[in-house]
Amino acid sequence: MPRELSLPARTPDAIAAHLEQLILDGVFRPGQLLPSERRLCERLGVSRTSLREGLRVLRSKGIIVTRQGQGSAVAALLPGRDDSPLMHLFRDHPRTLFDLLEVRSLLEGESARLAAERATPADRVVIQRRYEAMVEFVQKGETVEVERLAHLDHAFHLAISQASHNPVLVHTLQSLTDLLLSSVFASVKNLYHREAPRQMINRQHARLYRAVMEGKPQAARRAAVDHLDGIGEQLREIEAEERRLERSAIRLDVWE
Template identity: 75%
Template sequence: MPDERLAGMRTADGVAATLEQLILDGVFHPGQLLPSERRLCDKLGVSRSSLREGLRALRSKGVIETRHGRGSSVAQLVPPRDDSPLMHLFKSQPRTLFDLLEVRALLEGESAFLAASRGTPADRVLITRRYQEMASYVAEAESIDVERLARLDHAFHLAICQASHNPVLVHTLQSLTDLLLSSVFASVKNLYHRAEPREMINRQHAKLHEAVVQGRPALAKRVALEHLNSIGERLREIEVETQRLERSAMRLEGWE
């Protein structure tokens, strides 16, 4: 690296830019405590004065927060909850579930393709770790906690997205975490207690993991899309079946 570029990185502005890039790349996560000043100086090769000025710049932008006696941590870049009227409407309307599945297909299909194309050995380790955590829970749990499985499922797909090395894609997915989790929760709750859909979901997760870690982009995208499309189809079948049962019950009971 040229000496001029190295010198630029060691200035306060350079420190701030480097830390911003690390946050954007997901090395440091929202809410995560940053390493000590000494550790950061050693890792970045900068003076303590440059580091402190860089951290001050990030605090002024709201990127990091500092608490006395605790140190600096990455700010919640995306609000943890959105109680806006629009978000309420999204969550309250059943049809939104299918809209969410379409959005997941757009995001996760491309994420799988890019992860298989760009993923590093470290990315593949993390994806495998998230997959094994999910698969082990499914195999070993006596009874499935729907919320826990939904979070493990979401973490697996998020690890794939992070391996895309597209920060905008990652942060878009993270900004929709609550909504996306609700779609995963609905899928698990309505499908996982049924033998055929459960086997289908487990099989598709295994194929998706294999395609991504083996670096097969086209297959990874196809499997991701098949996974979400088949979940949508099964949920629509259940919806239609439920409506038939409700109509039959109404005819049987009458309106007396």
């Protein structure tokens, strides 16, 4: 944690409010262990008694949980989100993939614009690492492990959204993690073994990366929207091609 977290007010409520803001900002994420009490006291400039009272406030709200022998961790802020009936319906009906791509275009276009405006040097380091990890994996060989690439792709887009420094936007996207991963997985599985779509996706990722890193908000938004629109168009073309092949096969059966 950076040293500038030192608090002007050291009451338990002020400590709790400050930690809540750090959680909202994504500094501490769901499931992540908080630093030790000693380290928090040093960084926040508070007494251990005040810190413990502040943590008790967060615990009473369900924002943090205590793990036996490990310390305090940020709670799952949206518990059971991936097991709800609605999530099952979305996952089990492929047509919702195109609806999800539309939602991603809206949210990720804006998060890319904000990231280009607001990203800190630390944010850019994370984005660079996520992008380079994805590119390195792709360049390793001809055969691409679909699930691994989908996770690297998702991590790159998530790093950009976190650099938007809009907690509501970040947590909205995180609440859709399973669905977002499923859409990335579908894109990689259906498109990445085809030369033209693969080159398109690689170019679009590079364009998005450059726009965010160079601090060009409108270019970043356009790159994110074009990327997702392009994926949607390619998937629709594959769907149309499969229908054409199916009709041709039926006609062939009729004539035989």
